Amino acid sequence: MIKIAPSLLSADFTRLGEEIVSVGAADYLHFDVMDGVFVPNISIGLPVLESVRRVTDKPIDVHLMITEPSRYAAKFAQTGADIVSFHVEADSPENIAQAIAGVHSAGKRVGLALKPATPAEAILPYISLLDIIVVMAVEPGFGGQKFMTEQLPKLRAIHDMIEARNPVCELEVDGGVNPETARLCVQNGANVLVAGNDIFGSADRAARIKELRG
Numbered sequence: 224m225i226k227i228a229p230s231l232l233s234a235d236f237t238r239l240g241e242e243i244v245s246v247g248a249a250d251y252l253h254f255d256v257m258d259g260v261f262v263p264n265i266s267i268g269l270p271v272l273e274s275v276r277r278v279t280d281k282p283i284d285v286h287l288m289i290t291e292p293s294r295y296a297a298k299f300a301q302t303g304a305d306i307v308s309f310h311v312e313a314d315s316p317e318n319i320a321q322a323i324a325g326v327h328s329a330g331k332r333v334g335l336a337l338k339p340a341t342p343a344e345a346i347l348p349y350i351s352l353l354d355i356i357v358v359m360a361v362e363p364g365f366g367g368q369k370f371m372t373e374q375l376p377k378l379r380a381i382h383d384m385i386e387a388r389n390p391v392c393e394l395e396v397d398g399g400v401n402p403e404t405a406r407l408c409v410q411n412g413a414n415v416l417v418a419g420n421d422i423f424g425s426a427d428r429a430a431r432i433k434e435l436r437g
């Protein structure tokens with residue numbers, strides 16, 4: 224089954240509780256954390272996560288776009304995230320391994336994300352430890368960008384690595400997902416689709432989630 228993860232970055236933050244209710248048909252809530260250093264934007268962090276956790280039972284899928292995520296990954300896991308993903312480019316190999324262990328010690332699922340320029344092979348040293356891999360189909364930092372179809376061969380390559388080495392690991396695509404690009408993602412092995420603008424820009428969000436799921 225294809226899972227849909229609406230990105231709260233595209234929600235109306237003045238009505239966040241209602242926005243969360245409006246995407247009740249989704250599988251995960253995608254929660255984008257940006258530090259203004261790893262990406263050229265600043266978004267939301269721990270206090271907002273704490274509030275969101277109080278109003279939903281839906282699994283919260285945190286995507287850390289921050290430098291040295293090893294400083295914060297376990298903290299997000301302890302603050303209510305169900306899944307904590309961070310970028311393989313953002314820290315040293317030792318710290319990445321330590322952050323993976325930190326999230327697991329908190330009893331939560333862990334993932335690694337790859338920017339568009341990062342090759343599939345970057346995931347190999349960690350693949351057996353991961354619960355999810357996030358392939359970015361836009362440059363991280365902003366919602367509403369165009370899907371990069373040139374990421375599809377990498378998606379397929381990572382899908383094949385998962386099949387061979389850790390078949391329970393999920394494969395998520397983040398950025399520019401709409402009903403048309405969703406089909407391409409699924410054809411190339413994705414099973415979790417993040418969508419921000421596409422879902423929150425729709426009047427009938429339940430119908431849009433259904434359409435994305437295919």
Ligand code: DX5
Nearest residue numbers: 363364366367398399419420
């Ligand atoms: C981008 C974020 C994405 C983004 C997706 O840096 O990681 O999760 O919010 O938004 P759309 O679906 O609008 O591209």
Ligand code: ZN
Nearest residue numbers: 253255286397
């Ligand atoms: Zn994201």
